[in-house]
Amino acid sequence: MNQYDDQYQPEEMIDQEQEQEQSNIQENNQLEQCQQEVALWKDQAARIFADFENYKKRMDREQMSWMQTAQVSVLKDLLTVVDNFDRALSAKTDATADMYAGIEMIYKSVMQLLHKYGVQEFVSYDQFNPEFHEALMEVASEQHTTGQVVQVLEKGFMIKDKVLRPAKVMVAK
Numbered sequence: 001m002n003q004y005d006d007q008y009q010p011e012e013m014i015d016q017e018q019e020q021e022q023s024n025i026q027e028n029n030q031l032e033q034c035q036q037e038v039a040l041w042k043d044q045a046a047r048i049f050a051d052f053e054n055y056k057k058r059m060d061r062e063q064m065s066w067m068q069t070a071q072v073s074v075l076k077d078l079l080t081v082v083d084n085f086d087r088a089l090s091a092k093t094d095a096t097a098d099m100y101a102g103i104e105m106i107y108k109s110v111m112q113l114l115h116k117y118g119v120q121e122f123v124s125y126d127q128f129n130p131e132f133h134e135a136l137m138e139v140a141s142e143q144h145t146t147g148q149v150v151q152v153l154e155k156g157f158m159i160k161d162k163v164l165r166p167a168k169v170m171v172a173k
Helices: 003-009 011-092 097-116
Strands: 119-121 134-141 149-154 158-160 162-165 167-172
Touching: 011 097, 011 158, 011 162, 097 119, 119 167
Parallel strands: 134 167
Antiparallel strands: 119 158, 149 167, 158 162
16 A cells, blocks of 8 residues: 555545544434433422422321321310310318319319310410410409409410410409
């Protein structure tokens, strides 16, 4: 082979080289296109995964909310039983003391159950507070200042940091 052979290649070889080069370009284009599609699919999969995680968290929150709502409903109904126990225990006399010992035990167990679920009786009934008290009556009282609670008609209860049932009270004018 001499130096002129390289310069003068048959057309067939040139066509093959061009086809090979064209084929390489097409393959590179296809590879880039595939890589773009893979990136798109990865992004879409990551978004779907994030959406699913958010969905699971939202469902957990909603389930907790439903359970708390049901729990509050049952506990509110149980407060009526507590009120009836209070009324029964206030009618206790010396003659019926033995019978009331059993009632007091049941009352204490109901109160323990309420405490287990975070229910606490209001501790302060001094000054009327519309967030915690429901004023049923206003009465004139020389012993109390205006806005002071004169009498508690029905106890108020909190569950954790929220009012479960406001106290029903009489307030001084």
